[in-house]
Amino acid sequence: xxxxxxxxxxxxxxxxxxxxxxxxxxxxxxxxxxxxxxxxxxxxxxxxxxxxxxxxxxxxxxxxxxxxxxxxxxxxxxxxxxxxxxxxxxxxxxxxxxxxxxxxxxxxxxxxxxx
Amino acid sequence: xxxxxxxxxxxxxxxxxxxxxxxxxxxxxxxxxxxxxxxxxxxxxxxxxxxxxxxxxxxxxxxxxxxxxxxxxxxxxxxxxxxxxxxxxxxxxxxxxxxxxxxxxxxxxxx
Numbered sequence: 001x002x003x004x005x006x007x008x009x010x011x012x013x014x015x016x017x018x019x020x021x022x023x024x025x026x027x028x029x030x031x032x033x034x035x036x037x038x039x040x041x042x043x044x045x046x047x048x049x050x051x052x053x054x055x056x057x058x059x060x061x062x063x064x065x066x067x068x069x070x071x072x073x074x075x076x077x078x079x080x081x082x083x084x085x086x087x088x089x090x091x092x093x094x095x096x097x098x099x100x101x102x103x104x105x106x107x108x109x110x111x112x113x114x115x
Numbered sequence: 116x117x118x119x120x121x122x123x124x125x126x127x128x129x130x131x132x133x134x135x136x137x138x139x140x141x142x143x144x145x146x147x148x149x150x151x152x153x154x155x156x157x158x159x160x161x162x163x164x165x166x167x168x169x170x171x172x173x174x175x176x177x178x179x180x181x182x183x184x185x186x187x188x189x190x191x192x193x194x195x196x197x198x199x200x201x202x203x204x205x206x207x208x209x210x211x212x213x214x215x216x217x218x219x220x221x222x223x224x225x226x
């Protein structure tokens with residue numbers, strides 16, 4: 001079974017631009033979570049989707065948004081990029097509604113650099 | 116905000132030695148999980164322990180949970196150079212909660 005796939009692996013953008021990151025969960029997994037990882041803040045929860053519905057949202061500004069499609073694939077979008085958005089963005093999937101009660105399977109992440 | 120805090124922040128040991136990492140948390144939890152991350156990659160799940168469990172084993176890994184002290188420990192026995200990585204504890208607090216991660220421990224195993 002293929003693991004969680006995130007594309008692209010690396011991305012370089014300039015301030016003010018927007019970016020879309022993609023995540024394909026493990027086949028059969030219906031829950032997708034997104035995390036931002038930086039050296040200073042560690043792993044910060046962005047949002048979680050289950051069956052195309054956002055179930056949980058972290059404390060990030062409205063510039064960060066996401067969605068989930070009927071095939072469970074998910075995208076996250078960051079508009080009006082700032083230097084501080086430079087980070088490793090990790091997607092994770094799980095079989096059922098996560099609720100923090102199941103183990104997560106992570107992708108390799110998208111390393112975003114904002115110049 | 117981080118729920119779990121790992122201790123120490125960094126650990127360097129010789130191959131063959133045991134590595135013990137600790138995690139403390141603030142609120143009641145439903146479960147606690149440990150993950151490993153190799154540099155710049157995604158996290159890999161190691162072990163999940165539920166709030167009504169006290170100890171779990173998986174291969175060379177042993178995890179304990181003390182809910183009265185709100186703490187957990189991860190023991191890696193007979194460490195190998197390949198165990199060099201960052202280790203994170205993560206807590207889940209209920210049915211509609213997210214999994215919250217600590218800032219991680221950097222483990223270096225010297226050959």
